[in-house]
Amino acid sequence: MTQSSSPALSPSLLEAADLSPEAARSILSGAMTGADDGELFLERAETESLVFDDGRLKTASYDAHEGFGLRVVSDETAGYAHSSVVDAAAIARAAETASLATQGRTGVQAEAPVSTNQQLYAPIDPLASPAFSDKIALLSEIDAWARTRDPRVVQVSVSMAGEHRDIEILRADGRGVRDIRPLVRLNVSVTVEQNGRRESASAGAGGRAGFDAWIAPAHWQAQVDEALRQALVNLEAVDCPAGEMDVVLGAGWPGVLLHEAVGHGFEGDFHRKGSSVFSGMMGKRVAAPGVTVVDDGSIAGRRGSLTVDDEGTPTSRTVLIEDGIMVGLMHDRLSARKLGARATGNARRQSFAHPPMPRMTNTFMEGGKDSRADMIASTRRGLYAANFGGGQVDITNGKFVFQCTEAYLIEDGRITAPVRGATLIGDGATALTNISMIGDDFAFDPGVGVCGKGGQGVPVGIGQPSLKIGGLTVGGTAL
Template sequence: MTLHVQPPAILESADTAPDEALSILQNALTGADDGELFLERSELESLVFDDGRLKSAAYDATEGFGLRVVAGETAGYAHANEISGPALRRAADSAALAKAGHAGVAAEAPRATNQVLYEPVDPLASPAFSDKIALLSEIDAWARARDPRVVQVSASLVGERRNIEILRGDGRRVSDLRPLVRMNVSITVEKDGRRESASSGAGGRSGFETWIAPDRWQGQVDEALRQALVNLEAVDCPAGEMDVVLGAGWPGVLLHEAIGHGFEGDFHRKGSSVFSGKLGQRVAAPGVTVVDDGSIAGRRGSLSIDDEGTPTSRTVLIEDGIMVGLMHDRLSARQLGARATGNGRRQSFAHMPMPRMTNTFMEAGTANQAEMIASTKRGLYAANFGGGQVDITNGKFVFQCTEAYLIEDGKITAPVRGATLIGDGATALTKIEMVGDDFAFDPGVGVCGKAGQGVPVGIGQPSLKIGGLTVGGTAV
């Protein structure tokens, strides 16, 4: 059963009257260009079943507000975990220092919307705590019975309910109740003294019911087991420059990190992106179209409104290889004379909003993966990625492959371990030779970090063939 929740409005149940909060905010914003009062109540539950037992069960509840005053390019921000009149007044006095000597004109409020991209459900309430533990125990036992080489299983469930409200100086108030769930399975296998591990997970903005159906969690177990068994047979990866075929779905993390951040408006406002000044220019091979869309129902990176109150939307960043758009919060949009795109995001009330990706993906093309493999004399098929490092200012990246195979004479041969992809996003975009017809989103597990803030995101892409990437390996 899905439990629908309609929580009380935060200001109505806080230790300050809504009229008092509005008066405090209006005084702070007098003479400023923009700003808002952001209020939040959130609950998070995390269960981890490891080594045949419940390893941890954690619950966290937070409440607080952040008050922002924007004057020109300067933003004053103060926050507290007590929503009361005295706390609001102290925060307003601190944030208002940003407008010292500034005489601004209040920016137009975000446009109104009635879009609702997820149901107001409570993942912490349904299923019951005991049922979640029983499910994790069942996953553990089922995974161990799948193959005698399984020596370790870890399974987890994470559910979050986040209730936010945004109050603006004109008295307008908007709210959003945001559910978020994720399940994950990690499996370790052993053969002849060698151990390998792999994991698989899924989630989105919904209750748990979709993700804990037997066919769903059993599919996650089978996928983690498959990858772990592949890695048992992997040989050391050779190093050198070679063509690379990327799988569909999660490998879009390379696109997200190496390219996506360079299209966020704050880096262009500061002129620090490798793509600064290139709007209207070719930045990718023909056939490459990249989109950020936070308005896709139920996706992990989706939001009905962003953390400034702007409705999320579909923003085309690259169209047929031409750079045509950026992701904006309200500040970067105003400074660059553009429209806010609904990409103003913050980790919590303790953080200022900034331009961030939502669901970022490359659209499908017309090639098929079999053609990509057949056309590759010597190369690498990268089916899955782990972590990586990226320099946002120049797009240089190093990504680790968690599942990869050699391509020899147009055929996939041995699985390899220790493969890394090395390059820079701007160059990699121009080396895309084939765009697949098999677009897929990731399963709903992405978290993006920027300036110390982490937010849930979605990624996706079809299979791609990229010519002449540098592959780092472990073969001697």
């Protein structure tokens, strides 16, 4: 099985269930009669989350689950059955149920995904180290240190979460794949008060590794300082004016606008169904010259990276837009087969209880040659959006609304007052074509993204350089 050479690996789910790979293959093979594709997906996952709030450990949770999902696909019809019981009888029942979708059909088995020996993260268990008591002590230390940074700090919340996910995929052609997926995140939220006004901000970081990289003092202290900086800026913020104006986006996390407003429109299932705003635009200009957008799940250690996707296809670098021209899509095996393309390793699922679908991994816009200082200097009246909160997007037309958590007025080429209540309103296709400057300061987000689609949430990465976009509608609170 792919990525199974480490002696530290625990027994596979099939081994733990005393089920031989040959027996599982026999069951899957029977279910595949008349099907084009399919797989048996097995998963064992453990998650731990601790929240230190108001000077004490407020919550500590641990969850473990295991199970399997069995899928058969014929043309565009899929049968899927899952269970939290992993044994021969349960898998046989699932095979019988899922195969109802292919009864009476004559399928041609799709070509199997290529094999890989790449390893984008170590097969470690983040829950094992540091010890639980040491994690609590660390959270307490962070809380105490944050409260000493400024007398205006009135509330601190610190959380850390770890995940150890062990997945196995038995392909329709009998090939087995195994992937051990660690994931961690550390987050700090700070609330400050001045003259009766309170403001909060947060910062976080994480990725596919153990906690060691993020619990060193230099790293968590930087998160505290960043959260405190944003909160203090917001104490001075004035109401944001509304209207159409030029907007300069910061580097890194503001790429969430690109992710939501543009990225989903390049997922293969929306194109297979013709429901994307970018349907029928392959080979045509969809963005300003210089704009290159990439999805890459093969970057070592990044939050959105996977050695193999949830169908067993190795992840890859997929260029979606090149110099403003639409050149690619993110595919699972079904959308690739229906659209005459190759699977790009973008099939993802939240857990064994969910069928896979095309999803983003690490999606970003590549850097350009402009400086952010020049973007600001060239703007007579506009908004500098340094950080974003949540947003809403309609995939079919690309229309979006995003809230800014840190933003400033730009007046006569200078950043002036911080503002509150700023929202950005527009549509992804228009925003792409209205990009006039692309920064030389590309950055990834710190490793905190979660993407929702079809009721499923998966970790993702986001990135971009600073950008200047013309003609965005800014919603504000100023009278």
